[in-house]
Amino acid sequence: MKLIALLAAVTAIAVTPAAFAADDTIIIGMTQSQTGSLNVDSVAQYRGIEMWRDEVNAAGGIAAGGKHYKVKFVSYDDQSQGGRVQQLYTRLIVQDKAEFLFAPYSSGLTATAAVISEQYGKVMIITGGAEEKTYTLGNKYLFQVITPAGHYLSGALEALHSKNPKARVAFVYSDDPFSKAVISAARDQAKEAGFDVVIDESYAPSTTDFGPIVNKIISARADALFGGGHYPDSATLARQIYDQKANLKWESLLVAPGDAKFATLGPAALGVSTGSQWELPVKFTPQFGPTGKEFAEKFKATYHIDADYHSASGYAGGMILQHAIEQAGSVDPEKVAAALNKTDVTIFFGHVKCATEPGDHGMQVAHQMVVAQWVEENGRLSRQVVWPRDAASAPLLYPIPSH
Amino acid sequence: MSGIGIIASIIDGVLVGSVYGLAAMGLTLIWGVMDVINLTHGSIIVAGMFALYLLTSALGISPYVTLVPVLVGGFLIGLALYWVAVHRMIGQAPLMSLLSTFSVNLVLIGLGTALWGTVFYNVPVSLPGLTWQRYTFPGTHILAAALSAVIAACLYVFLYRTQLGKAIRAVAGNRQAAELVGIPTTRVLALAFGLGVALAGVSGMLIATLFPFTLLSGDAYQLKSFVVIVLGGLGNPAGALLGGIALGLLEGLVTPFIPVSWTLVIEFALFVVALIAFPGGVFALRRS
Numbered sequence: 252m253k254l255i256a257l258l259a260a261v262t263a264i265a266v267t268p269a270a271f272a273a274d275d276t277i278i279i280g281m282t283q284s285q286t287g288s289l290n291v292d293s294v295a296q297y298r299g300i301e302m303w304r305d306e307v308n309a310a311g312g313i314a315a316g317g318k319h320y321k322v323k324f325v326s327y328d329d330q331s332q333g334g335r336v337q338q339l340y341t342r343l344i345v346q347d348k349a350e351f352l353f354a355p356y357s358s359g360l361t362a363t364a365a366v367i368s369e370q371y372g373k374v375m376i377i378t379g380g381a382e383e384k385t386y387t388l389g390n391k392y393l394f395q396v397i398t399p400a401g402h403y404l405s406g407a408l409e410a411l412h413s414k415n416p417k418a419r420v421a422f423v424y425s426d427d428p429f430s431k432a433v434i435s436a437a438r439d440q441a442k443e444a445g446f447d448v449v450i451d452e453s454y455a456p457s458t459t460d461f462g463p464i465v466n467k468i469i470s471a472r473a474d475a476l477f478g479g480g481h482y483p484d485s486a487t488l489a490r491q492i493y494d495q496k497a498n499l500k501w502e503s504l505l506v507a508p509g510d511a512k513f514a515t516l517g518p519a520a521l522g523v524s525t526g527s528q529w530e531l532p533v534k535f536t537p538q539f540g541p542t543g544k545e546f547a548e549k550f551k552a553t554y555h556i557d558a559d560y561h562s563a564s565g566y567a568g569g570m571i572l573q574h575a576i577e578q579a580g581s582v583d584p585e586k587v588a589a590a591l592n593k594t595d596v597t598i599f600f601g602h603v604k605c606a607t608e609p610g611d612h613g614m615q616v617a618h619q620m621v622v623a624q625w626v627e628e629n630g631r632l633s634r635q636v637v638w639p640r641d642a643a644s645a646p647l648l649y650p651i652p653s654h
Numbered sequence: 655m656s657g658i659g660i661i662a663s664i665i666d667g668v669l670v671g672s673v674y675g676l677a678a679m680g681l682t683l684i685w686g687v688m689d690v691i692n693l694t695h696g697s698i699i700v701a702g703m704f705a706l707y708l709l710t711s712a713l714g715i716s717p718y719v720t721l722v723p724v725l726v727g728g729f730l731i732g733l734a735l736y737w738v739a740v741h742r743m744i745g746q747a748p749l750m751s752l753l754s755t756f757s758v759n760l761v762l763i764g765l766g767t768a769l770w771g772t773v774f775y776n777v778p779v780s781l782p783g784l785t786w787q788r789y790t791f792p793g794t795h796i797l798a799a800a801l802s803a804v805i806a807a808c809l810y811v812f813l814y815r816t817q818l819g820k821a822i823r824a825v826a827g828n829r830q831a832a833e834l835v836g837i838p839t840t841r842v843l844a845l846a847f848g849l850g851v852a853l854a855g856v857s858g859m860l861i862a863t864l865f866p867f868t869l870l871s872g873d874a875y876q877l878k879s880f881v882v883i884v885l886g887g888l889g890n891p892a893g894a895l896l897g898g899i900a901l902g903l904l905e906g907l908v909t910p911f912i913p914v915s916w917t918l919v920i921e922f923a924l925f926v927v928a929l930i931a932f933p934g935g936v937f938a939l940r941r942s
C-alpha cells in the first residue's frame with residue numbers, strides 16, 4: 252500500500268510541468284548578411300536584435316495571455332543576395348515554422364523578403380529597409396520601425412537652408428534602390444527650398460575612382476554635396492573630395508559617416524554629415540524599456556564596441572514586437588498584427604507608429620531622423636547631433652573649414 | 655565643363671590609370687606565360703591593401719616603404735599558390751586552372767570575411783600635390799603613377815635584359831622547346847607566377863594609398879584588369895601599362911561630357927569592340 256502511494260506520488264510529480272519554466276517558445280526567423288557587401292551593417296543590426304532576445308529570455312520570456320514565451324531565433328546567411336533571401340525566407344516559414352520574421356538588412360533585400368512574408372501571411376518587422384515602395388504594393392503584415400528613405404536628407408537640407416538659402420547643390424549618388432529613393436525626395440525638397448541644383452547624377456555602385464566626378468563637382472562650383480550610397484563609396488567620395496581640395500561648404504553623405512570607422516579618414520571626415528536614425532545624445536523619454544544611455548551602455552558592455560543606429564534599430568524592432576505581443580495577450584499573428592497597427596509609443600529610439608491604410612501600410616510615420624556631423628572637439632573628431640536644434644548636442648559646423 | 659576641367663580630368667585619369675595598368679601587369683604576365691587565368695588576382699590585390707594597412711598601423715612604418723616587403727611577400731605567396739593550385743593544371747583545359755584559382759579565391763575571401771568582416775579601412779596618406787586653377791592633382795596619385803611606371807620599366811628590363819627574363823619569355827613562347835634547350839621550365843613557371851602575384855600585391859598596396867578599401871574591393875580591380883589586358887595585349891606587360899593608362903584616360907575623358915552612370919557602359923562597349931577588332935589585344939605581342 253505504501254509502495255503504491257509512493258509510486259503514485261512520484262508519477263504525479265514527474266508529469267506536472269515545472270511551475271516557473273517558460274511555457275512555450277516562439278520562433279522568429281530572419282537572414283543576416285554574414286558574407287557579402289552588406290556584412291557590416293547587417294551584423295550591426297543583428298547584434299541589436301540579438302541583445303533584445305537575450306534580455307527577454309533572461310527575464311523569463313515574453314508574457315502574453317498568462318503564459319511566458321521564450322524567444323528562439325532561426326537565422327541564415329543571405330550572402331547579401333536577393334536570390335538567397337527568397338529561398339531562405341521560404342525555408343524559414345515552411346520548414347523552420349517561424350511564427351514571426353525580421354527583415355534582412357537593406358531596402359533591396361527587404362523588398363524580396365516582403366514578397367515571401369506576405370505570401371504566407373507572416374508578420375515581419377523591418378529595421379533596415381527604408382525604401383518606401385515596398386509598403387505601397389498592398390501589404391497587411393509589414394511593420395517598419397525606421398524612418399523611410401525620403402526623409403534621410405531632409406534634416407540636412409533644412410540645416411543647409413538655415414545657413415545658406417542660395418546654395419548651389421550637387422546630387423551625386425549611388426545607383427541603388429535606397430540611394431535613389433533618398434535623392435528623389437531630396438531633389439523635390441531642394442527645388443521647393445529654392446536651391447540651385449547644379450549637378451544631379453548617379454554612379455555605378457562598383458565605382459572605385461571618384462576623381463573625375465569630383466572634378467565635375469568643382470567645375471560646377473557647387474557649395475554643397477548630397478549623396479553617396481552605402482559604405483565604401485561614401486567613404487571614398489569623402490576622401491577624394493578632401494584630397495582634391497574641392498573645399499565644399501557642406502557635405503551630407505549616406506550611411507558611412509554614421510559609423511565610428513569614418514573617423515579613420517582623418518581630416519577628410521571633418522564636417523561631413525549624415526541622416527541618422529538614432530544617436531546617443533538625442534534624449535527621448537521612453538514609455539517603457541531602457542533609455543538611450545542604458546541601451547548604449549549595455550551594448551558596449553556586451554559587444555565592446557559603440558552602438559550605431561543599425562544596432563539601435565534592431566533592438567527597437569525587438570521591443571516593438573514584444574510590446575505588441577504583450578498588448579495582444581497572444582501570439583496569434585492576426586492579433587499581434589492588430590496590436591502593431593495600434594502601436595503608438597515612444598521608446599529610447601523615438602516615437603514609433605506605423606501607417607495603417609492599405610496604400611502605405613506598415614510605413615513608419617512618427618519616427619524622426621537627426622543630422623549627425625563630424626566635428627572637432629579638443630582636437631579630436633567626434634560625431635555629434637547638429638539638427639534639429641532642440642535635439643542638438645553641438646553647434647552646426649558651416650562652412651566646412653577649407654584647406 | 656571648362657576646357658581646363660576636362661584636361662584636369664584627363665590628367666588625373668592617366669595617373670590613376672597607371673595604377674590600373676600595374677594591377678593588370680601581373681595578370682597578363684601569368685596569362686601570357688602559362689595560359690592560366692588567375693582568378694585569385696582580385697584577392698591578392700586586397701591582400702596588398704591589407705598589408706599596407708597592417709604594416710603602417712601595427713609597425714608605424716611609412717606607407718611607401720612597405721613596397722619592398724609587399725613585393726617580397728607577394729612573390730612568396732605566389733610561389734605557394736603556384737604549387738598548391740596551379741602546377742597540376744598546366745597544360746590541361748583552361749577551365750581547370752580557372753576553377754582552381756577561383757576556389758582559392760573563395761577560400762581567401764571567406765576566411766577574410768570570417769576574420770575581419772567587410773568593414774572599410776582607410777590609410778590616411780597625404781602628400782603635397784599640384785594645384786592648377788581650381789583643380790588639384792593629389793600627391794599620392796602622382797607618386798603612385800610614378801612608381802607604377804618605374805616598376806613597369808624594371809619589369810621590362812628584367813624580361814628583356816636578364817637571363818631569367820629571357821627564360822620566362824622562352825617558356826612563354828614554346829615550353830617544349832625551352833625544355834629542350836635545358837631551361838627548368840617548371841621552376842620558371844613558378845617564378846613567373848610568383849612575379850605576377852607580387853605585382854598584383856604591390857598594385858593593391860599603391861591603390862590603398864589612394865582610396866579606402868574593403869575586403870571586397872578586389873573585384874572591381876580584377877574586372878578592370880581584364881579590360882586592360884584586352885586593350886593592352888595578352889602577355890605584354892608594357893601593353894598592360896598602356897592599356898591601363900588608356901582606360902584611365904577614357905574614364906577621365908568621358909565623365910565631363912555625359913552622366914557618370916554611363917561610364918561603365920562605355921568602358922565595356924569599348925572592351926567588346928576592341929575584342930572584336932583585335933582578338934589578341936590592341937598591342938599584342940603574338941597575334942592569334
